[in-house]
Amino acid sequence: MDANPRGIPRAPFVEDVDEYMKTDSPEATLRKLSETVSKYRFMENSRLQQRGSLEQKIPEIEKTLDIVDYLRDRQGTSEPIETLFEVNDTLYAHATVPPTATVNLWLGANVMLEYTTDEAKELLASKLTVAKTGLKNAIEDLEFLRDQITTMEVNIARVYNWDVKQRRLQREASA
Template identity: 85%
Template sequence: MEANPRGIPRAPFVDNIDQYMKTDTPEATLRKMTETVSKYRFMENSRLQQRGSLEQKIPEIEKTLAVVEYLCEKQGSSEPVETLFELNDTLYAHATVPPTDRVSLWLGANVMLEYEIGEAKELLASKLAVAQTSLKNAMEDLEFLRDQITTMEVNIARVYNWDVKQRRMQRAAA
């Protein structure tokens, strides 16, 4: 069975419904297809959460990287840097930062590490690249999953319509 680059299987499209329905009952086939749609929807919700998380993280990483790059530019200077930094969503404070060659970065889970400015710049650039790649992959997966859900919903409709047609033919024959 085909899959996308991250291993999500491609939904099979049922071309010949009469041939396909020779293998199982309509009820069992519909149950399997509905279960498959549920799995795709679960994966879609997971990717939507991942996308939302990355869409929040990327701007933060970009802002932090911009500050580190600015400090890197000012590294040889002896004059302090005047800045306005965010304390809370709507609360900012003025600060004077003395010349430095080290910065502290939040890594998450209440962990902060001190890095040399060059190391911090490399770390942030790599984290930004990884986050952007992950966001691109999540977007591709979401598009792929929408296609697979649509394919399975079409299959379900075709099986249901085939079953209704077969029942009508049986009633007409009886």
Template identity: 75%
Template sequence: MEANPRGIPKAPFVDNVDQYMKTDTVEATLRKFTEAASKYRFMENSKLQQRASLEQKIPEIEKSLAMVEFLTEKRGSDQSVETLFEVNDTLYAHATIPPTDTVNLWLGANVMLEYTLDEAQELLSSKLSIAKTSLKEAIEDLEFLRDQITIMEVNTARVYNWDVKRRRMEKDAVSA
């Protein structure tokens, strides 16, 4: 079975309903198509959450990287930097940052580590690159999943319409 680069299976398109329906009942086929569409919707919701998370995380990484680059520029001077430090979303404090060779970075799960400015810049650049790649892949997967959901909905409609037409023809044959 074909799949996209991240292993999401491609939905089969039922081109010839008459031929396809020789292998299974209408009810089983409709149930199978509905189940497949539900699985694609579940994957879509998961990718939407991943995309939202990455879209929130990327600006934070970019802000941290910009600060590390700024501190790297100021490393050689004896002059302290006056700034407003973000304590919370709406709370800032005045801060004086002396020239430094190290920074502390939050890694998550209440873990903070001290890095040299060069190590921090390398780490943040790497994380930013990975996050942007992941976001690009999530967007591609979302487009792929929307196409697969559409294909399964079209398949379901075609089989349902085929069944209605078949029943009508049987009813007409019995009437005649």
């Protein structure tokens, strides 16, 4: 069985239901197929959360990168920068920032480090590349997972219809 580039297995399509049903009962087969759909849905929810997180993170990284670029451009001047900076979602403060060659970046887990503007630009650019690649992969995985869920739902419908047909044939044979 093949998989996508990130290891999500491809759902098998049941071509010949009669052949497929020789190994197990309809109830057990339907249960097994439903469990597989549940696993795909779990992976889909995980990728949806990942996509949402990255869609929030990418604009923040881009905004921070723009600010670092602006500070790099202003390094040669002696004129301070008058700005408003965000303290909280709805709270801003006035600030006068002298030209600087260093910036402090939050890395997460209450950790902040000082970088030169060149180092900060390099770090943020690499984080942006990783985030964009992760978003692209998450979107590809979601498309792949939707296809696999559809395949498994078709398999379930085919097995269920096969079971209904077999029961009808048994009733007609016994009548």
